[in-house]
Amino acid sequence: MYHRIVVLTGAGISAESGLRTFRDQNGLWENHHIEDVATPEGYARDPELVERFYNERWHQLQDPSVKPNAAHEALARLEQEFTGDFLLVTQNVDDLHERGGSRKLLHMHGELSKGRCPRSGQIFRLHEPFGNDNCCTCCIPAQRLRPHIVWFGEIPIGMDRIHDALEECDLFIAIGTSGTVYPAAGFVEIANHHGAMSVEVNLAAKERHSLFHLHYEGKASEILPGLVD
Numbered sequence: 470m471y472h473r474i475v476v477l478t479g480a481g482i483s484a485e486s487g488l489r490t491f492r493d494q495n496g497l498w499e500n501h502h503i504e505d506v507a508t509p510e511g512y513a514r515d516p517e518l519v520e521r522f523y524n525e526r527w528h529q530l531q532d533p534s535v536k537p538n539a540a541h542e543a544l545a546r547l548e549q550e551f552t553g554d555f556l557l558v559t560q561n562v563d564d565l566h567e568r569g570g571s572r573k574l575l576h577m578h579g580e581l582s583k584g585r586c587p588r589s590g591q592i593f594r595l596h597e598p599f600g601n602d603n604c605c606t607c608c609i610p611a612q613r614l615r616p617h618i619v620w621f622g623e624i625p626i627g628m629d630r631i632h633d634a635l636e637e638c639d640l641f642i643a644i645g646t647s648g649t650v651y652p653a654a655g656f657v658e659i660a661n662h663h664g665a666m667s668v669e670v671n672l673a674a675k676e677r678h679s680l681f682h683l684h685y686e687g688k689a690s691e692i693l694p695g696l697v698d
């Protein structure tokens with residue numbers, strides 16, 4: 470029936486694993502607008518504040534109660550059982566898709582479990598929170614690692630690969646995303662323009678859901694297993 474599937478996920482797919490979404494607390498963290506904290510300017514202005522923001526979320530990921538839910542596992546099953554081309558693009562920076570078994574995965578907004586050398590761009594797996602002694606090993610003198618996160622105003626990762634996949638796909642599924650942040654919010658229009666069937670899975674009907682051919686309303690962990698089977 471379908472030959473090429475692209476899936477886009479957002480914070481909603483990790484909500485049932487206990488990770489906060491961005492806009493359920495009207496986008497606030499410690500009374501800061503996330504758009505102020507997750508920016509290069511915010512980091513330049515107050516690196517310790519931004520490091521605290523990411524360290525808090527990095528520690529959350531170490532919590533044994535935070536684990537993949539049935540939605541993550543259903544997507545991994547779809548990837549394994551589907552014989553055509555498959556790409557899972559996530560806006561999420563957590564590692565729940567990997568831990569749920571996904572492999573054909575692209576983190577377009579970066580990864581919480583990694584740091585990046587501000588000078589060379591080299592990426593390092595984090596074994597401790599961000600701070601003074603968490604430095605690169607590629608430069609002399611060693612540089613303080615920054616979060617390997619795509620901030621507002623920075624170019625998302627893998628855009629060429631994502632565009633190619635969207636232009637070729639015949640099924641596009643968006644799960645647990647508010648469609649607030651670009652360029653991810655525009656992916657459905659690219660897929661529709663190239664003739665794909667577009668499907669949205671979300672808790673509530675979003676103002677943009679009219680862009681999708683099909684809309685499933687409810688929790689991703691309850692809808693996806695049935696959808697995949």
Ligand code: BV8
Nearest residue numbers: 479480481490491492560621622645646647650651672689
């Ligand atoms: C770029 C890392 C240029 C940080 C993130 C004006 C108009 C249009 C665009 C712009 C504009 N002004 C500025 C821009 C550009 C800007 C942007 O879009 N701003 C927004 C605020 C308007 N975008 C950028 O700057 C991007 N870069 O444009 O560069 C460029 C682009 C391409 C090519 C060349 C140049 C960079 C954006 C990346 C920012 N970084 N993340 C971090 O994580 O700390 S974005 C951040 O928001 C997260 O990644 C998050 O995933 C993402 C989107 O949010 P959602 O995932 O959708 O989460 P949200 O809470 O909003 O919604 C959750 C949804 O789940 C809800 O709908 C809810 O109903 C649903 N849900 C909840 N529970 C469940 C559920 N659904 C199902 N089941 C459940 N159980």
